[in-house]
Amino acid sequence: MTTYHRIIQGIAACGALALLPGCTTNGAFARLDTNHDGSGSPQEFDAYMKREVFACADANRDGEVSQQEWRDVNPNLNAAKFRKADRNGNDCIDRREADATFDREESLKKLFKQIDTDGSGGLSHAEVTAYRSKIRQAPGTTRAVKTSTPPNRL
């Protein structure tokens, strides 16, 4: 399984997909499109996903993702991957460590390109809607969405 597929699974599992812009409410899109120009830029997408994914994974809201929390959103926990992300070795991944991992793997850039089907460099409402329905139909992701708990502190 590629990093891309793992991250998609993780995102789906933690419910961030339910929060992806263009779902059913304009509120979700507004959270991504922070400058309100009608398009999700790579920078906006990057910030949005890091925030949402981390908030979803950090179930107890203590600002760190423990191995157990990680396992809850990603049942096929790769312990080596967790240790690699946990740079200071305190058995938790904090926000900085998580962001660094996303940057190193360029996973969000890859995901952005997948969603930006017309290659315009911005995510439209329609593109995100299309992507969400595609993911929802993908095998192995539907079951995981059950834990969807939109972070309400954002």
Ligand SMILES: [Ca+2]
């Ligand atoms: Ca924008």
Ligand SMILES: [Ca+2]
């Ligand atoms: Ca936590």
Ligand SMILES: [Ca+2]
């Ligand atoms: Ca750490």
